[in-house]
Amino acid sequence: MLLDFPNHPVQLKDCKQTSLGCTLYCDEVSAHGGQYMFILWTSDHSPFATNSMASRWPICVIPADRYLIVDGKNITLECATVAITESFNKLALHGVKIKDMPSCGGKTVARLRFFVMGFRGDWKALKQVFHMDRNYNENEICWLCGATKGNDGDLARAFSDLSSSAGFWATYLTNPPWSTAPGYTKLIGFHLLVISPDLLHCLNLGVFKDIIASTLKVILGDQTVFQGGLLEERMKRATESIRQYARANKLPLRLHKFTKAKLTWKTRTYPEFKGSGYDASVCMRWLEAILAPHSDTYGDICTMIWAFNHSTKLLCDVPRWFLTGDEKSTVETVGLLGLRLFLKLASGARTNGDFLWRVKPKVHLVHHIFANRRPSRINYRVYSTWMDEDFLKHIGRTLKLVSSQSAQKRILQRWLMTIPGNIRKCFRQLRSKQPGV
Numbered sequence: 001m002l003l004d005f006p007n008h009p010v011q012l013k014d015c016k017q018t019s020l021g022c023t024l025y026c027d028e029v030s031a032h033g034g035q036y037m038f039i040l041w042t043s044d045h046s047p048f049a050t051n052s053m054a055s056r057w058p059i060c061v062i063p064a065d066r067y068l069i070v071d072g073k074n075i076t077l078e079c080a081t082v083a084i085t086e087s088f089n090k091l092a093l094h095g096v097k098i099k100d101m102p103s104c105g106g107k108t109v110a111r112l113r114f115f116v117m118g119f120r121g122d123w124k125a126l127k128q129v130f131h132m133d134r135n136y137n138e139n140e141i142c143w144l145c146g147a148t149k150g151n152d153g154d155l156a157r158a159f160s161d162l163s164s165s166a167g168f169w170a171t172y173l174t175n176p177p178w179s180t181a182p183g184y185t186k187l188i189g190f191h192l193l194v195i196s197p198d199l200l201h202c203l204n205l206g207v208f209k210d211i212i213a214s215t216l217k218v219i220l221g222d223q224t225v226f227q228g229g230l231l232e233e234r235m236k237r238a239t240e241s242i243r244q245y246a247r248a249n250k251l252p253l254r255l256h257k258f259t260k261a262k263l264t265w266k267t268r269t270y271p272e273f274k275g276s277g278y279d280a281s282v283c284m285r286w287l288e289a290i291l292a293p294h295s296d297t298y299g300d301i302c303t304m305i306w307a308f309n310h311s312t313k314l315l316c317d318v319p320r321w322f323l324t325g326d327e328k329s330t331v332e333t334v335g336l337l338g339l340r341l342f343l344k345l346a347s348g349a350r351t352n353g354d355f356l357w358r359v360k361p362k363v364h365l366v367h368h369i370f371a372n373r374r375p376s377r378i379n380y381r382v383y384s385t386w387m388d389e390d391f392l393k394h395i396g397r398t399l400k401l402v403s404s405q406s407a408q409k410r411i412l413q414r415w416l417m418t419i420p421g422n423i424r425k426c427f428r429q430l431r432s433k434q435p436g437v
């Protein structure tokens with residue numbers, strides 16, 4: 001990873017062997033009629049990374065109704081990030097002493113240092129924490145480059161340009177997306193690249209939702225794949241089909257049935273699938289399977305869905321942090337093919353006056369994931385927020401059980417009580433796989 005940060009203090013201080021990378025995550029949880037911002041940290045080397053309750057460590061919980069916002073800047077979050085930055089800088093500079101066993105003399109044998117090497121979260125939370133002036137609500141959308149929505153006909157840096165010579169690449173990492181530097185920029189070794197787009201929010205909860213709903217609106221309207229007089233009958237057949245597919249492939253689907261509300265199917269409105277990130281991935285795989293026999297009719301849709309599924313699967317299946325040159329090249333070629341076909345379908349729909357294939361700014365973040373320009377060829381899967389979301393789901397349930405008057409304190413106390421049990425359980429599982437640990 002240090003290939004991406006050649007001047008990082010870890011290189012200069014020569015403490016690579018005794019340094020740990022950490023990632024910070026932020027998102028809001030709904031409870032007691034409001035929102036609570038959670039900021040968590042995770043060790044990049046956690047042996048329990050797939051157990052959210054044993055690998056995610058909350059730093060603070062802030063009720064959103066207490067936010068102090070001045071001129072659009074969230075002062076409350078800014079103060080929190082300044083305090084978190086000071087703590088992590090102490091951990092980077094002074095580290096934590098690791099002592100030998102008392103029976104062996106108890107001497108300090110190493111000094112473990114911590115460096116924040118990644119930030120992940122949904123775009124809204126990152127925008128707040130880093131008070132980004134360039135964001136999805138503005139013409140300039142991206143924190144990594146100067147890509148625009150192309151407002152007022154100025155397409156010089158339009159994010160819809162997927163070529164390697166697109167205008168926005170000339171602005172890649174040249175200017176920060178904020179006018180005043182946020183607290184986290186004072187972290188030792190901070191670099192804009194550590195703020196990472198995340199597969200779950202950009203793909204599963206982003207582009208996939210538009211693809212699923214638009215595809216279903218097209219095929220259910222055409223009566224090619226599912227026959228039946230009324231739309232409700234065809235939706236019922238589609239529901240039976242996906243449930244059967246999920247059972248056959250042992251995929252635990254949460255979706256009960258397709259409805260117009262589930263697909264936001266309204267007149268003069270872009271459809272969007274309302275389901276979980278996991279259901280979105282199952283829907284994409286199911287659509288690829290059921291459309292395969294109809295590739296003559298839906299050639300572009302079939303290829304687009306295959307391309308998204310293939311490139312995403314490759315990222316998720318590679319167990320390593322970094323892709324090989326061939327893997328990166330395949331993800332980029334196939335992933336960009338999917339994006340190109342999505343934009344082609346969107347352009348066709350716009351010409352015909354159809355409300356289909358909505359192109360949102362998240363498409364551009366997906367472009368950064370597929371056309372990864374980090375020298376290390378890092379696999380963006382490591383910045384996925386599945387486990388962080390899982391942690392928030394668990395802690396969110398507990399949050400609803402404690403009094404709203406003392407929710408922040410009680411939720412942290414309850415979480416502390418669960419730590420020993422969770423860690424013991426993880427060690428038991430680890431020992432059963434690796435005797436001697």
Ligand SMILES: [Zn+2]
Binds near residue numbers: 144147168364
């Ligand atoms: Zn960009």
